[in-house]
Amino acid sequence: MLEIKNLCYRYQSRNTFTLRNINLHLADGEMLLLAGRSGCGKSTLIKAISGLLGSDGFGEIKGQIFLNGEDVTHWAADQIGCLVGTVYQSPDDQLFAMTAADEVGFALENQGKAPEFIRQQVRETMALVGLAGFEDYSIHKLSGGQRQRLALASILITKPRLLILDEPVSQMNPQGVQSFLQLLVRLNKQEGIAILMIEHRVNELCKFFSRLAVMREGEIIYDGSMANAWYILTDKQDVGVREPQSIKLCRALALPRLTIDSIDVVGMIKEKCVLLSKIKKEHPAQQKKAPLLKVEHVSFTYPTNTKATLKDISFEVHPGEIVGLMGFNGAGKSTLMNLLGGLTSTENGKIFLDTLNIKEALGKIGYLRQEADLMLLADTVREELCWQNSVITADELKLLLKKLNLESYQEDFPLALSKGQRLRVVLGAMLAKKPALLLLDEPTTGQDEQSLSEIKQLLLDYKNAGGSVLICTHDVELAAEVTERVIVLRQGKVLIDQATNFVLSNEALLKAGGLTPSPLLPICSQLNIPPCVTVKEVQRYVHATAMGGR
Amino acid sequence: MSMRQLWEGADGKDWLKKLNGRTKLLFIFFFAILMITVDNPRTLFYLFTLTLLLHVLAGTSIYKWKVLAVLLLLGLWGSMFSQALFFAQTPRTPLFTIIASDYGFLGSLTGGLYVYREGIIYGAVQGLRAAGMLALGLLVCWSSDPRQLLQALLAWRLSPQLAFMLVTAIRFLPVLAAETGEVIIALQLRSDSKNGRTAIVRHLPYIIKPLLARCLRRAQTLALSVVSRGFFLASANKQKEEWLLREQVCCWGLFLFTLIIVSSKILYLLSEQGLYFGFLRKIYDWTIMFL
Secondary structure (H helix, E strand, O other): OEEEEEEEEEOOOOOOOOEEEEEEEEOOOOEEEEEEOOOOOHHHHHHHHOOOOOOOOOOEEEEEEEEOOEEOOOOOHHHHOOOEEEEOOOHHHHOOOOEHHHHHHHHHHHOOOOHHHHHHHHHHHHHHOOOOOOOOOEHHHOOHHHHHHHHHHHHHOOOOOEEEEEOOOOOOOHHHHHHHHHHHHHHHHHHOOEEEEEOOOHHHHOOOOOEEEEEEOOEEEEEEEHHHHHHHHHHOOOOOOOOOHHHHHHHHOOOOOOOOOHHHHHHHHHHHOEEOOOOOOOOOOOOOOOOOEEEEEEEEOOOOOOOOOEEEEEEEEOOOOEEEEEEOOOOOHHHHHHHHOOOOOOOEEEEEEOOEEHHHOHHHEEEEOOOHHHHOOOOOHHHHHHOOOOOOOHHHHHHHHHHOOOHHHOOOOHHHOOHHHHHHHHHHHHHOOOOOEEEEEOOOOOOOHHHHHHHHHHHHHHHHOOOEEEEEOOOHHHHHHHOOEEEEEEOOEEEEEEEHHHHHOOHHHHHHOOOOOOOHHHHHHHHOOOOOOOHHHHHHHEEOOOOOOO | OOHHHHHOOOOOOHHHHOOOHHHHHHHHHHHHHHHHHOOOHHHHHHHHHHHHHHHHHHOOOHHHHHHHHHHHHHHHHHHHHHHHHHOOOOOOOEEEEEEOOOOHHHHHHHOOEEEEHHHHHHHHHHHHHHHHHHHHHHHHHHHOOHHHHHHHHHHOOOOHHHHHHHHHHHHHHHHHHHHHHHHHHHHHHHOOOHHHHHOOHHHHHHOHHHHHHHHHHHHHHHHHHHHHOOOOOOHHHOOOOOOOHHHHHHHHHHHHHHHHHHHHHHHHHHHHOOOOOHHHHHHHHHHHHHO
16 A cells, blocks of 8 residues: 655755655555654654655655555645545644535545535545534534544545544543544454554554554654564663553563563463562651642532533642542533632632632642643743743753753744643743642643653652642543542542542542553452552562563 | 634524625625725715624624624724824814813823814724624624635635635634633733733733744644645636526626716716716715715
8 A cells, every 4th residue: 555665855944854764564454553752753754645745846855655556756745635644633723614514525525526426425424433413513513532533534535545643642531542543443444444643652552553663763663563562662762652551561570571461461470470469568658738729619610501510529639749630521620720720710619729719829820731832932941931930040940941851942942842842841831930739731642751751750859849739631640650649520520539549440430530440450450469550569569580581 | 602613604594604605705895895985974884784784684693793792892982082082184173172282291292182073073984994894704704614715716716725825714713713712821821920810911912922833833734634635636626616696696786886886986086186077967966975
């Protein structure tokens, strides 16, 4: 289907090649996951395949791209569009029409097909992606997941043999990801469409793909089976690939094989490691200080709704504590965050920060919303960190830049940085104001493994310095690693507010809260050790006595 | 209704939504010429009223009426008030005095500040022109799918690239409106004071950069998306949307009406310059009275 031979590409404005000697083969009906750090050239490769680079004549292109045996290196994008369909990260950016049916039929209209034929194809394609009955809906009335399906349908209607997806699930919750991937697998099996997908979240997607390619600095450093990828990537931890927790466990225990199969992992652990049934508590329970944030019986109803979004919510956050806020989409998490951030006012109930009413203490709260880019407004990173900030000194700024790993970018334009760097700039701007409480709404969306580690470290440093964090996330692994307590919301009510390990190891609770259980849980269960949600926890019960033979 | 829904073109009754994009664009075009040509406040008021009547017939929602009312009133009031104070042409008749010319330092500095009758009328004329076009523009925007307008522009053989750029602006209105709100919230959150957390106006100077950056990214992705769906390659092969004969007749009627109005005005202006024809006297009288 797709054959790329020695492809190199240099943008006109750059001295170095962004793509270097790319060789890639994708057979008919094959599924390939392409991963790598932000800025490694993945999107450029997609543009090259889609005909957006070879035909513009601005950059320098070497090598060849074949589609169905034809050299399409210099074909125009609209010619290639008949063979290849591309779905981008944000559905909002790629949808053009106002109603779902018009959007799906757009490509056929461009081909000059008859209206009756278009109507029929639209009906069939929308049914294929699970949107039957939504034909006359305004695209803005569809949910995020439905809009992404609509974007997919608008491409599928041309019956492409190759589907390219550029981080299509990066903004979806775990259920959305699973459901979208199941749809892609079905399309692949039933329609025989080859799929090339870019995504960092290899940990969540590895079970759907049998082949993985990894890029670093414009080159493909690995292209092979998913099962073998973990071995090759052992000494390449800087490529941004997010590994499944079971692979991390195998690595940490130096097991002879790296696998996601829990039975295999358990077998190897039983064979090669020493199991401890009881362990000493490492950290004695600390005496709790007076709460920093106190939420008392808060309820909230939006003016246009009759049903309350939040119902009698009460909880506390203590100084130096990181608390996770989790639950289904629509459970009321963002509404609660907006109340705490002072963007909306409570209807019933009270919120206190350090004995002050929340409205009087807004200056002590840093609130990072999901779309962090919208918070960037200065010309340089340094300026961004100091914007409307009267408390930071020059020395503190220097230290903060170092912690953010942005020292060499301090005079750069923030919006021109990579995704991870942009997020760190905004987070840094929040931290620079030395808030007592930090509210983070899905801060790790679309971040690669390195960015994620850097953000985790920043949060832990902040916590160790006495700061408190309330972090809203769907990422169970992140919550397990940084939070001490998790609050799960369900239909506007607190379902549970308990220690992280207790909540994230209880599968019934996870299911009720719309969360994905950690792959470590079945391993712990089969090993008869207490449920663990991080690799470090498992290591407390399992000691790697025999070094593996990898 | 959210900011996004406010600007999306899915409102309006079926008869208006189904009108061909060419009819809508031609109607706006001829109406704009009429609004520029006419100077008579009463006729301008009638034309402006016509646009409001169209909103009634189109079934514009209450929320959109409120937004329309605020925009129109602000525009009209601003225009009349500023012209009333700063009208510089003569003759001008002071209706009342705000600062007398002999009122100390302020009086000597400003030379007196008065509300002029002619200024109010002149402001009303300018305001009604703007208000009429704003009301009609919003009506088309609120009742049109961008594709409909795109097809109209392509049917007139406008370059697909140019047509796409023109229509993209409308496509992005709902998203832009929603995003402006998001940027203001983001700026409130970046503020370090209690007042800054709730203020809107003080953050307005900073909204341009993040908004522009987002727009550029979005526009690039949208362009890639439509290009890969064969928009530019096959635009010549596109099925042209049927333009009903009755709509064409209406457009021709409006064209002839506009032509008559513009011709009358030109003839009258020529007569003022000395090119006077006696047999056209009725036209001159009619122009003075209504135009």
